[in-house]
Amino acid sequence: MAVTLAEVAARAGVSPATVSRVLNGGYPVAGGTRTRVEQAIEDLGYVANGPARALAAATSDLVGVLVHDVADSFFGILAGSLQSALAPAGPSDARRLAVVCNTQGAPEAELAYLALLEGQRAGGVVLTGGAAEDPGHTAALAARVTRMAAGGVPVILCGRPPLPLPDELPVATVMFDDRGGAFRLAEHLLALGHRRIAYIAGPPGLSTTRERLAGHRAALARHDPGLAGTCAPLTVHAGFERAAGYDATRELLRRGEPFTAVAAANDTVATGAAAALRDAGIRIPEEVSVAGFDDLPFCVDTAPALTTVRVPLREAGVLAAQLVTGRRPLPPGGLTTLPTELMVRGSTGPPPAGGSRP
Template sequence: MKMSDVAKIANVSPATVSRVLSNPDLVSKKTRDKVLEVINQVNYQPHSVARQFRTRETKTILAVVPDITSAFFSEVLRGIEHVAIKEGYQVILGDTENNLERESDYVNLLLQKQVDGMVLLTARLEKERLEELSEHFPIVLACEYIDGLNVPTVSIDNISAARKATEHLIQLGHTKIAHICGPMNVILGRDRLRGFRQAMMSNDLDVDPSYIQEGDLTIESSESGYNQMMKLLALETPPTGVFVYNDEMAMGAIKAVKDSGLRVPEDVAIVGFDNLKMSTVIEPHLSSIDQPKYNIGQKAMNLLLQMINKEKINKHSFVMKDNLIIRDSCGGKSESFPHSHESFKKNISV
């Protein structure tokens, strides 16, 4: 069924049918209702490719994530998609698997004009290239960011959030605090480490280099957290508190503590980051920095739509509010804390 067939049945011109579909306010209610009735009767489906040639729009946007297996990004994507669907857009998903070359390949879809705009949930490309692309195509960054980038960005203050998580452990009385950090080639890893260091320094606590273990995003996050926690527990003086880059790594860290015959939080207090739904399933329930994941997705998509519609955006950096959610994994001051490192080491050898 073609548009001309609908026009013939409704006794109107094909141009009128096109206006009903694209600009219904330009058509009288009587004519509009008649055309829509025919469209419903014959189940006419507009040809998306033909429409693209006419309007130079695909009504499709691209969302690029660094790791589709991460539970964190599923909630951000849901926020993106809900706004997109409401506004008549489809979302194509691209998973880079933390591979810079794959990220670059997805960006090429913009150059080929196969999508109207892009939300990047990963920011590993060179700043100069992104800025050049943004001069010609609508692009919004979310979650990850690049310092000084002149492109709309939606994120939390990762430095402040990491400082908050570390200071909570300090307030509980811990002085031997470690950090299982993210990869240093990712800005989130660098900023959360920076926040950790700031909290330690502002409380006159030394940062032992052996207390900083770099996680690996190229393997399962929980496995990486497990491995790095085992390294920390093997130290001559293990930490009593650990701030972990994300919740998935933190869950691996908790398992490592348990497998070593120790307890969380009595022997090792742990705080994660992201506040995934799984945080309330694992035992003990995981204390974590909550990111407004769904709202980040919504805000990013709304900004992208403004850019597609050539509306003015007054600022480029949108910082969302985070919260520290305190649960059982970090514990509080109790009779068993602080404990002696001699007792701690004895437990590890069991």
């Protein structure tokens, strides 16, 4: 009876997917692991099924890129840099087609697009943006990614936390230091003298929202353990759109709780917050400071220019492209965290001497 791939995997102490990658040579495998697999193949006399291998290798040059909203500059920059970096690295490198899938942040759309990409035998997948923190969706997503990766399809998670997956799958995670960036932004406002800081968080149940809000609260607590409680009534959740920032700021003003600064979940929300303050006759930053997150291109052109936290979107897109094509080996543990950077501009300043607004 012919030796099976599963028997080779058991002999080498690895997954069948790892044996398949060694046989196909299409994705990096650690030297020691490759040696164990090759030794098991020799010991057992395994002979690959030629037609089956040809079928398994028949993946396309298509790379699926899942984004929440391609019209959002955050995702547009990330997807654009990724697509540019997919260009052939040399004469022998394959040309790849990036297909952008717009999920609108819906978990069910994310799963549906992954199923379509699997059906199209995509050569790689990159999932971008915050992850929905729902146990059912996480389990379904992990199962889908496991199945694709076990078939030799590299999957890159970009801007979201790792999934609970079996070891040795071609899956890598590229995260942003959102928590650290939010911490440094809050520290900046505290150093200016602000103690009544409003915070417009993103939608609840999203990993990005959780990380940025946690960093903000940690800075408040480090400065003064009582500040987190003082500022709690000044925290509201909203969407990531400009209109959401506008409406959230109007709600903060309606409540009548005094504040001297507004930190927003992202730059787009911050522009809405600034518009609401201007419509209320409140000067920025003389009466209320405003800050955002991401450092999108328009931040330097707002009046005043927006203080924010730079997220390395272009660098992340290039890295994701290198990982999904195998041009760069997976990092130890499969995880890379890219740093964020505080960008201080004219929209933040000391609180007014006469007290808080409104």
